[in-house]
Amino acid sequence: MDTRTLGRTGRTVSAIGLGTWQLGADWGDVDDTAARDILDTAVSSGVTLFDTADVYGDGRSEKFIGSYLADNPGHGITVATKMGRRDAQDPANFTLARFREWTDRSRLNLGVDTLDLVQLHCPPTAVFSTDAVYDALDTLVQNDAIAAYGVSVETADEALAAIARPGTATVQIILNAFRLKPLDEVLPAAKAAGVGIIARVPLASGLLSGKYTTETTFAENDHRNYNRDGSAFDVGETFSGVDFDRGVAAAQEFARLAAGTGLSTSQAALAWVAQLDGVSTVIPGARSVEQARSNAAAGEAAPLSDGFTAAVKEIYDRYFREAVHPRW
Known part of the structure; x- marks a missing residue:
């Protein structure tokens, strides 16, 4: 597995991490045994970064990870969690007092004194330009509640605002073959700033597995069913x-392009994002041990060609640029 430095955290992490939203909620049911097996398989395949959030299953995802860490001392895993969506999305709620409350809950769920990395979880745009927010995050670092902080964003402009702040260690952003604006x-x-990039939704919610047809359906409690119109959260998170x-x-x-690489379609999609200059780690989710193992293998892929990249951009330009590029 290729490894990189995760921005200003200074930590070394795997090029392919594990997103754990699906271990909490919103992707159909994943039972306790399957969740543990997925974590075990990811780590045995070279994954050293787990991404979670305090609202994934109301803490269920964090607790799974906390149990795993407790049972595997000396694990060498970096856990990136998120905060900020446990209350109304009002910039006035992003205060030191609320940050302490949210991080204390995550520390308890994960069973740690200091959180490795805490990311603001796609807060209102105004939060990214509020000095008091960054002052509060700096205070949490000074108090050893968190080791480093970053942001998870919906738009490129939000990412650029956060990158300009000297304390921002990482930016998490949607980046895949169907969402190319972050490359600009x-x-x-x-x-240039030494900020790490965590690429999320790298398979476009599974579209880039190449396995879906227009007849594919999803469980009632899967966001790919109930959030297609953006009624639950930003529609950019769904497909x-x-x-x-x-x-x-x-x-x-x-998929036809990927067929010439010797990789599966999903592995080619993951490897392409992971190999982009400036990307620190890519965080696909997995709902089975087979997916976890296959995803991790993309971190060992040989470099893809310039021709492959040119073809990816041509597909994007033809299908999505007009609708997607101006929006996020």
Whole structure:
């Protein structure tokens, strides 16, 4: 597994991490045994970063990870959690007092005194330019409640605002073959500032597995069913905000492109993002041990060609640029 430095945290992490939203909620049911097996398989495959949040299953995801850490001393795993969505999305709620409350809960769930990395969880845009927010985060670092902080963003402009702050260690952003805007300014700015990039939704909620058809359905409690119109949270989090039918058609083209790499379609999609200059780690989720093992293998892939990248951009331009690029 390739490894990189995770921005200003100074930590070395695997090029492919593990997103654990699905171990909490919103992706259909994952039982306790399956969740533990997924964590075990990811780590045995070289994964050294888990990404979670305090609202994934109301703490269920954090607790799974905390139990795993307790049972595996000397694990060498970096845990990136998130905070900020346990209350109304009002900038007035992003205060030191609330940050203490939220991080104390995460520390308890994870069973640690100091959180490795805490990310603001896609807060209102105004939060990214509020001095008091960063002062509060700096205070948590000074108090050893957190070792480092970052942000999770919806838009490139939010990412650039956070990168400009000297204490920001990482930026988490949606980045995949169907969402290329971060390549324009965000990745170069982060690299220049020494800020780590955590690429989320790298498979466009599964579209880039190449396995879906226009007839594919999802469980009632899966966000790919109930959030297609953005009624629950930013629609960009579901299929990267692209029209499902167009996404299926584009994914079929991507699958034909990936067939020449010796990788599976999903592995090619993950490897391509992981190999972008400036990306620190990529955090696909996994709902089975097979997915966890396959995802991790993408971190060992040989470099993809310039021709592959050119073809990815051509697919994006033809299917998605007009609708997606101006929005996020």
